[in-house]
Amino acid sequence: MLRTLFSFRNRYRILHLTWFAFFLSFVVWFDVAPFATTIQRELHLTSPQLKVLAICNLALTIPARIVIGMVLDRYGPQLTFSALLMFAVVPCWLTATAHDFNQLVWSSLINSILGAGFVVGVRMVAEWFSFKEIGLAQGIYGGWGNFGAAAAQFCLPVLAVAIASFTGGSLNWRMAIATIGFVTAIYSIIYWRYTQDTPPDEVYQRPKRHGGLEVTSQRSFWAISLLDLGLLISLGLLTYSLAQNNIQFLTFKQAHFIWLFLGLLYAVQFYKAWQINREIVGSLNPFSSEFLKPSQHYPLNERYQVRQIALLDFTYLTNFGSQITVISILPTWFEQTFGLNPVTASLVATAYPVLNLVSRPSGGLISDRAGSRKWTMTGLTIGIGIGYLLMGKLDAGSNLTVAIGLMMLSAYFVQAGAGATFSIVPFIRKPVTGQIAGSVGAYGNVGGVIYLLLYSLSNAQTLFYSMGITALICASLCAFLLQEPQSSVATNSPETAIASIE
Template sequence: MKTNDTNKATRINLFSFAAPHMRTFHLSWISFFLCFFGWFGVAPLMAVIREELNLTQSQIGNTIIASVAITVIARIFIGRFCDKFGPRLTYTTLLIVGSLPVIGVGLSNSYESFLLFRLMIGVIGASFVITQYHTSVMFADNVVGTANATTAGWGNMGGGATQVIMPLIFAGFVFLGFEDGAAWRWAMVVPGVAMIGLGILYYNFTTDTLEGNFSDLEVDSVAEFEGEEEDEADVSLKDVMKDYRVWSLFVIYGASFGIELTINNIAAIYYYDYFSLDLKTAGLIAGSFGLMNLFARSMGGYFGDKFGIKYGLSGRVKFLFVMLLLEGLALMLFASMGTLGLAIGTMIFFSLCVQMAEGATFSVVPFINRKAVGAVSGIVGAGGNAGAVMAGFLFKYESISYPDALFLIGCVVTVVSFLAFTIRFSMGDEKEARHELEVAMNETDGELEPAYAD
């Protein structure tokens, strides 16, 4: 594994499980994948749950909002927990404790109890922040955007995989003789148990930093173990919140990841209702949206890195703008499609754009405040869920059809894309990034072009 002078990896060797870089890489995305799987496990089964619990469109809309609302708060604070206690312990705790409501949702017997469990399950969406934090610690500037985007994208595939796999698990329990009302409940036990197993593995096979765990090093933040003085490293959440760029990225991520969450919640029932498909077929088509994360989000991070190498930090921002603009236009196009084939085709294009925009966002995030990576990641990550909450309100009202709601969201995303131009970096930030990038590239045996021209 190639590393730079801070011992961060300058390459991503996908087929390696070497500690600490690649082991962290793989365990973080797998953990996020399972959290995402459990988080949206009930979404592809909503047609069955709707019938059993007699849910109205408004009530379904409320459960969509609940599933992402508490994650806003959880993501803001989970980043600071990473800064203080380390990602290893934070992730382990979230996986094991978060598995309880995933398993427990099967106890729902009314709209109110189902709403409460969906709210509780939303906490595990904070796993995204830990994933981004841990890979930011492990990888150098020339690949950190790609590393962040790939771990997040492969984790996000859990949202697509659940659309395909959960109906099969449900069908398996039905085949074993369970009634529909019991089959969906037992199906939710599967991701919950898997999360417990991953929590144990994460605790035993990862380390907080390149040098070891926070408890062993007696440090309280990522900046301190990278050589900062303690008083300089202690950047408070309040200090981070004063940076307007953080809030610009908060809104931008709400317009990208927030919309992906929304589609994960409504895609299966959208195709079920508007194209008269059966549950398995609707789930399969809906799943193709999330499964694009196999490569789409990674592409966003990869090209964000490439633009950063060629044009500096401002290049990363310009690429983010382009992808967000294309996302908004693609969503409006998808919402206008009335035939199944065209709907699927435009949905795939939209999926590519939205996930590349997400990857591009987190190719910028690590450079906003290097002394508080967790806090910045947490706030920006929370923006994704805030966007999903806002979008969720449009799906509550019987007077607004799903296609109309999606078209309106596309218009909003298009406008928000121009907010990217408010994200600016000082000459000092550019010079610091230039130096670290050139150091990282020197460790790759000259395989990359020089980062900047004087």
């Protein structure tokens, strides 16, 4: 695969068009970050208000990844990604025309939906690459596409300066953001024109029912319900952070109303999931003779374990969740711990996301070649734990070179671990790969929410130790509970890719 990677033919054309679509969605998602101080100065925003915008830019990504996963499984990645890229015009235009804090809040909330773009390409790549190459292909897709977050920091200010030189005046951040939205919309047409859901003569497999994840056992239904509850709890934590005294974007009365809404949303979601799986679950009426008595049973060899989804959710929380957290705090950490000036600190910290170009694909490649995806996942997660525990020992008296080396070591294991995670996701159950990828991707954002909240209540040292201990716990669970994907099953039976006994 490496020899023909840049041929731009057949499946490689699909891979390159798809990672670049993901790249653009991330550029749009992080389009405000490079201009944060400029926007703060022009619109007279406070530092707490900037924190609110950062939180809002993350808020809807969690539910959006779940919804996009459902849409993806039903309509296919070609249409879903094209529509999402065209939608980028909306938040970019709203941001470019914003004149006060409230308008920026709404544009940031809508913009956070673009973070769901990642889910779409996971299934597109899975449709075009065999199980022997899926890890590397997913790693390239995720790693090169993720670079869009770093590219936004470099490219958008340059674009703003270039526009200003033609139009006159100061840094034109408004036109830069509007332009990238327009470019992304144009690319959506290109993506629609030159991609297709599956290779020729293959049929795109859709779930039999839509609106929720189909499960194959009663135990799996309750497990997936708990996973859904975890996502809504994370949104509750986001709401809590917006109601804190140092931010006060929401009053606690408004926060209570949102929490009530989230509770009702979970009830609706639970009922919808039961409707889809009622033959497996049975009646939920405690007075019925059919209470929790399923009318349909899947044979053991056709079942898949939701436990495997939960483990992958946890691994992605551990690696990608910590990644987006560390990227957020590294410049400040280097500046405050080692006395670097802000520019130097930002340049040093940039090495962390840039490493994604190599480390995430290498994680997928190791998973393909090592002979065991389970033990690859376990080993990389152990590396994450050790790396963060060592970073937790750094202080003002530490050597800067050693600190940078430990940062890069941790970054490698974190990003390679993310690549290894999505080398396993497509093997669980092919017709619902989008929904599974949505759950795993959403839990990555949940990790970011939890870790950033912990950081706001403590300090960087506590954060690093907590992330390290969490990673070692995750590695232990993977060692004992994660199943090795059965590649022969994944190839021969699209209905199930991990045979299991529950």
